Amino acid sequence: MTGVVTGFSIILIVILAGMVLAATGVIPREGARYLSKTAYAVASPALLFMTMSHGDPSVLASKAAVVALTSAAISATFFILLSRLFFRRPLAETTIGVTASSYANAANIGLPVATYVVGDTSAAAPLIMLQLVILAPAVTAALELGVRGRMDVWGVLTIPLRNPLVVGTVAGVLVSVTGVTVPNVISAPLEILGGAAVPLMLMAFGITLWGRRPLADADLPPVLTATVIKMLFMPLVAYGVAFMLGLEGAALFAVVAMAALPTAQNVQTYAIWFGRGENIARDVALLTTVGCMPVLIAISALLT
Known part of the structure; x- marks a missing residue:
């Protein structure tokens, strides 16, 4: 369990640093928007480019990738169904709820968990790549449609060209596929x-x-x-899909543990960038970050 504790300690300490900055008045609360927008427009695309340029695109065709994509899709669909039945919200807010229930913190906590708990850093790779290549563009498209309030086919088709996260991801994948060496000056x-x-x-x-x-x-x-779906429903779906695909032992544990990761901070970044569903993103991220640690411990005890 050292890996779980280590991963969460990293996240919580940096979050605490932000709280201290706000408490001391160094950065006012409205300053969070500028930090998030800087991360969205500059820092995150750079991180995604470097990560994807060194990644292996073949993981997108692995059984772990199928589990990651299927569990995310089913979790998102389940949220949409419950939303339409019991608490309808505008498209943009619904999109944030859908994303919060299915978009895992695969980098910040997923990599430490994969390294220290699963014992294989590459276990987080399928989830990271699928979220960046498939889920991020879909989320961005839905949010842009929700904010504009109208269907703009050309706008949707050109989203990858205008979204810094997608541009960074696609550029990194192209570098990985072609084997181009990026000059050190870049x-x-x-x-x-x-x-x-x-x-x-x-x-x-x-x-x-x-x-x-x-x-x-x-x-x-x-x-x-979104909290219950992300913490409990998504890992159960991942277990069922993995079992049907014949995964067992360490491979089964890895995909279920990755599905149990908390909601990614990227969701709040999307919410702040588009100005919709910020409270939903913040609260689900908080609840799942606090609550997923006992879930990961239980999964480890049951599957290892």
Whole structure:
């Protein structure tokens, strides 16, 4: 369990740093928007480019990738169904709820968990790549449609050209596939910029938490629904799909553990960037980050 504790300690300490910045007045609460937008527009694309350029695109065709994509799709669909039946919200807010219930923190906590708990860092790779290549463009498309309030086919088709996260991801994949060597004069500054992405997102999250009671102004129906789906439903779906695909032992444990990861901080970055569903993203990220640790411990005890 050392790996789980280590991964969560990293996240919580950086979040705490953001809370301290807000508490001391170094950065006001509205400053979180600027940190998030900087992460979204500059640091995250650099991180994604460097990560994907060194990745192996073949993981997209593995059984682990099938489990990751299927469990995310089923979880998202389940949220949409419950939303339409019990708590309808506008498209953009619904999209944030869908994303919060199915988009895992595969980098910030997933890599430490994969390294220290699963024992194989590459276990997080399929989830990371699928989220960046498939889920991120879909989420961005839905949010842009929700914010504009109209269908713009050309706008949707050109989203990858206008979304910095997608551009960074696709460029990295192309570099990996073609085997092109990125000159050090380009890779070195991108490494520096990319290294700022996670701290910026986590500190922005901490700043938004300061001076605000958890769930004090929460939109409880989508928040609680997304939290339960992400923490419990998605790992169960992953287990079922993995079992049907014949995965067992360490491979089975790996995909279920990855599905149990908390909601990614990227969801709040999307919410802030588009100005929709910010409370939903913040509260689900908080609840799942706190609650998934016992879930991961239980999964480890049951499957190892």
